[in-house]
Amino acid sequence: MNVVVCVKQIPDPADPGQMDPETRTLKRDVKLILDESDSYGVEMGLQLVDAAGEGEVVLVSMVPNNEVSGLRTALAMGAGSAVLVSDEALAGSDALSTAKVLAAAIRRCEADLIITATESSDGYTGTVPVQIAELLDLPSATFAKSIEIDGDVAKVQRQTEDGYDEIECSLPCVVSVTAGVVEPRYPSFKGIMAAKNKPVDELDLAALGIDPATVGWAGARQEIVDIAEAPAGEAGEIIHDEGDAHERILAFLDDLKIL
Amino acid sequence: MATEQALADEMVDAVRTWVDRDVIPNVADFELSDEFPQAMFDQMCDFGLFGSTIPEEYGGLGLDITTYTRIIEELSRGFMSLAGLLNTHKIGAAMIGRFGTDEQRQRFLPRMCDGSFRAAFSLSEPDAGSDTGALRCRAERDGDEWVVNGTKMWVTNGMRSSLVMLLARTPDDRITCFLVEKEPGESFEGITVSKKIDKLGYRGIETVEMSYVDHRVPHANVLGGDDGIGHGRQYALSALELGRINVAARAVGVAQAAFDAAMAYSQQRETFGRPIFEHQAIQFKLADMATKLQAARLMTYDAARRADAGQRVDLEAGMAKLFASEAAFEIASDALRIHGGNGYTTEFPVERYFRDTPLMIIGEGTSEIQKLVIARKLLERFPVE
Numbered sequence: 328m329n330v331v332v333c334v335k336q337i338p339d340p341a342d343p344g345q346m347d348p349e350t351r352t353l354k355r356d357v358k359l360i361l362d363e364s365d366s367y368g369v370e371m372g373l374q375l376v377d378a379a380g381e382g383e384v385v386l387v388s389m390v391p392n393n394e395v396s397g398l399r400t401a402l403a404m405g406a407g408s409a410v411l412v413s414d415e416a417l418a419g420s421d422a423l424s425t426a427k428v429l430a431a432a433i434r435r436c437e438a439d440l441i442i443t444a445t446e447s448s449d450g451y452t453g454t455v456p457v458q459i460a461e462l463l464d465l466p467s468a469t470f471a472k473s474i475e476i477d478g479d480v481a482k483v484q485r486q487t488e489d490g491y492d493e494i495e496c497s498l499p500c501v502v503s504v505t506a507g508v509v510e511p512r513y514p515s516f517k518g519i520m521a522a523k524n525k526p527v528d529e530l531d532l533a534a535l536g537i538d539p540a541t542v543g544w545a546g547a548r549q550e551i552v553d554i555a556e557a558p559a560g561e562a563g564e565i566i567h568d569e570g571d572a573h574e575r576i577l578a579f580l581d582d583l584k585i586l
Numbered sequence: 587m588a589t590e591q592a593l594a595d596e597m598v599d600a601v602r603t604w605v606d607r608d609v610i611p612n613v614a615d616f617e618l619s620d621e622f623p624q625a626m627f628d629q630m631c632d633f634g635l636f637g638s639t640i641p642e643e644y645g646g647l648g649l650d651i652t653t654y655t656r657i658i659e660e661l662s663r664g665f666m667s668l669a670g671l672l673n674t675h676k677i678g679a680a681m682i683g684r685f686g687t688d689e690q691r692q693r694f695l696p697r698m699c700d701g702s703f704r705a706a707f708s709l710s711e712p713d714a715g716s717d718t719g720a721l722r723c724r725a726e727r728d729g730d731e732w733v734v735n736g737t738k739m740w741v742t743n744g745m746r747s748s749l750v751m752l753l754a755r756t757p758d759d760r761i762t763c764f765l766v767e768k769e770p771g772e773s774f775e776g777i778t779v780s781k782k783i784d785k786l787g788y789r790g791i792e793t794v795e796m797s798y799v800d801h802r803v804p805h806a807n808v809l810g811g812d813d814g815i816g817h818g819r820q821y822a823l824s825a826l827e828l829g830r831i832n833v834a835a836r837a838v839g840v841a842q843a844a845f846d847a848a849m850a851y852s853q854q855r856e857t858f859g860r861p862i863f864e865h866q867a868i869q870f871k872l873a874d875m876a877t878k879l880q881a882a883r884l885m886t887y888d889a890a891r892r893a894d895a896g897q898r899v900d901l902e903a904g905m906a907k908l909f910a911s912e913a914a915f916e917i918a919s920d921a922l923r924i925h926g927g928n929g930y931t932t933e934f935p936v937e938r939y940f941r942d943t944p945l946m947i948i949g950e951g952t953s954e955i956q957k958l959v960i961a962r963k964l965l966e967r968f969p970v971e
Contacts, residue, residue, distance in 0.1 A: 399596065400596075403596070403600075512632075513600055513603070513604050513629065513632065513633065514596075514600050515632055515633055515634050516597050516600075516633055516634040516635070516638060516647050516649075517634050517647065519593060519596045519597055519600065520593060520647065523593065
């Protein structure tokens with residue numbers, strides 16, 4: 328059971344990054360960490376490999392400057408190896424370019440299953456998982472809360488607003504995993520030491536056979552035309568109980584579709 | 587051997603992340619009720635913390651003292667008792683590694699790496715602590731065994747441990763260290779946990795009184811073999827030297843937590859229409875707290891680095907322990923004052939820091955004992971020709 332997990336290395340959200348006013352994109356020349364939303368996919372992949380009793384988790388990541396610090400975290404958790412794609416021509420890549428590159432890298436792995444997060448914590452397009460599936464001509468399932476492998480089939484519980492759907496996909500397939508559905512393990516100290524010596528296959532566009540003109544700024548078909556500061560949080564509403572507080576709170580929660 | 591910096595940073599980061607996510611939000615749920623922190627202990631085992639300083643040839647990770655010190659600091663920032671789960675074990679492993687025979691190292695160290703076979707350290711008695719000359723627990727030779735009788739006090743991890751590094755008086759009237767193997771629990775053969783000690787702070791981790799009545803220990807379990815008879819005091823004091831760096835690191839961790847709490851609170855709490863941080867009285871307190879914290883940390887790291895470099899640290903470890911523990915007590919006290927009435931409630935964690943910091947002043951040699959030791963070492967190092 329070989330599980331490819333796509334992981335993104337992003338600027339630490341606890342140390343808010345800066346936007347480049349010229350390109351209107353996030354500056355990525357800082358230390359990068361494993362996107363927390365990908366840690367759930369890594370955990371799920373590790374559990375599936377454990378359950379299968381053979382195989383490994385292979386990480387696939389596209390990143391500037393061959394950065395590996397975030398990959399090391401996932402390798403320390405237990406992933407066996409990584410494929411890292413880095414090329415100056417990839418700067419400015421939109422979601423489709425990213426999917427093209429990841430798909431090309433995934434083709435080099437003999438994957439039984441490809442896991443992604445539902446969306447990254449810095450870009451939030453949420454479109455890359457299904458684009459990868461389309462480019463690889465594979466079935467896909469989104470918003471998985473659990474994955475179980477049964478022979479040549481992945482049984483996926485897919486979260487919906489009202490509950491979950493139970494669906495089946497023939498393997499290989501692409502499944503995006505919802506954040507919070509498993510408890511990602513902490514890397515053990517032995518894992519941290521072992522991660523240093525795990526193979527990381529560093530590739531550029533030439534190695535993947537991708538024309539630089541079709542990706543990055545040159546190939547982008549999506550343009551960020553404007554960026555704005557997030558609005559400041561508004562003051563909350565204080566409800567004083569005059570006998571009807573519970574009804575007003577219920578109505579408030581109902582408006583938010585929490586109930 | 588020094589641990590590679592990048593790896594050390596990753597390990598400390600992993601512990602820091604865990605402390606922030608899973609320790610700090612949950613401590614208050616069980617600390618006051620003195621429950622053993624089982625889930626936290628399990629994660630510490632999963633990290634590999636119990637074998638962290640045991641040499642790689644025995645299945646450990648062989649981390650250096652500086653890295654271990656940073657980890658202790660992080661654990662203590664979240665919950666100081668977690669550092670106590672490790673400390674007696676590390677003292678035991680260090681004593682076996684340094685003074686045990688080859689056979690003892692092979693027999694014990696590989697079992698001590700995963701947390702399933704933990705060590706306690708037992709020197710103190712009801713009427714003896716740093717004054718080892720007053721020890722009354724006795725061991726008499728009987729063929730291939732020793733028969734132990736006596737009462738030991740302040741045995742941290744005494745009940746849940748599988749191995750007790752026991753200091754007892756042998757017929758030569760000197761102190762010998764025995765490797766006492768036992769089943770975890772309230773009694774085993776001639777050993778009884780005669781009392782569980784209720785403490786001001788340092789809760790969740792057991793500190794017990796243990797009684798030995800005709801308890802038999804194989805001669806093969808005399809630390810250091812035949813050559814170790816009568817050398818227990820020297821072995822224990824050597825191990826306590828590293829233990830003092832550990833206590834200093836705990837003090838730095840708790841002091842950091844107290845400072846962080848005070849810094850945050852002072853910017854949120856308003857009096858007279860402005861955050862209390864803007865009042866000079868509070869600013870002066872925080873400036874003093876930050877300065878003491880920085881000095882305590884630098885002294886602790888300096889002692890750890892010297893120990894890693896193979897230098898003597900009897901003086902530096904004592905100084906770091908003395909300064910850091912007193913600083914932590916003062917910082918925790920000031921953090922409580924800055925919190926005003928809220929600081930006196932269990933709604934805020936500063937009352938726990940205030941209860942925990944006296945342990946570092948008293949444990950492993952009081953401040954007064956540290957001063958005596960420091961003065962004695964000063965005379966050794968700087969004699970008039």
